[in-house]
Amino acid sequence: MKEELMTKVMQQMLPYLDNAQLKQLRQAMEQTLCHYDIIGVQAKPEENDSNDFIAMFIAAKRIEGCSEKTLKYYQTTIDALVSSLGKNVRHILTEDLWTYLTEYQKKNWICKDNVVAEYSLEEVSQPIGIAGYELSNALSKKYQRSLPTIETLA
Numbered sequence: 001m002k003e004e005l006m007t008k009v010m011q012q013m014l015p016y017l018d019n020a021q022l023k024q025l026r027q028a029m030e031q032t033l034c035h036y037d038i039i040g041v042q043a044k045p046e047e048n049d050s051n052d053f054i055a056m057f058i059a060a061k062r063i064e065g066c067s068e069k070t071l072k073y074y075q076t077t078i079d080a081l082v083s084s085l086g087k088n089v090r091h092i093l094t095e096d097l098w099t100y101l102t103e104y105q106k107k108n109w110i111c112k113d114n115v116v117a118e119y120s121l122e123e124v125s126q127p128i129g130i131a132g133y134e135l136s137n138a139l140s141k142k143y144q145r146s147l148p149t150i151e152t153l154a
Contacts, residue, residue: 001039001040002038004040005029005033006029010093011090019094046088048088050088050089050090054075054078054079054082057074057078061074081097085100
């Protein structure tokens with residue numbers, strides 16, 4: 001119950017405090033509340049408005065000019081994140097994101113030491129960006145050597 005109370009207070013303070021201040025607030029609440037018993041009162045269940053917030057984010061990205069392909073990628077990625085965490089987006093903390101990304105990295109065998117450029121093209125004549133990904137054995141050594149490195153492109 002104390003943990004839930006501290007999480008709610010911290011979420012309400014997120015717009016006003018940076019991460020170091022939030023950490024200090026959490027420590028102060030833990031030290032103060034350890035002397036008290038907290039009894040919860042049955043409250044109205046919180047409405048899960050995650051889909052509304054995700055839709056607003058996607059709409060904002062559409063207004064910014066993101067392509068439909070990018071918007072679909074954002075939607076799929078965010079849906080996977082929210083589904084994996086099992087939380088309302090209002091309750092997702094930085095720690096949750098780090099944990100998710102660490103697990104994602106392990107699950108998908110992503111390795112910082114084995115990064116190759118991934119070319120993203122809207123059309124052949126109009127590259128829109130590059131990203132890093134792990135090389136697998138699917139690409140032969142002959143082709144691996146013929147592609148420029150990320151450092152060369154940067």
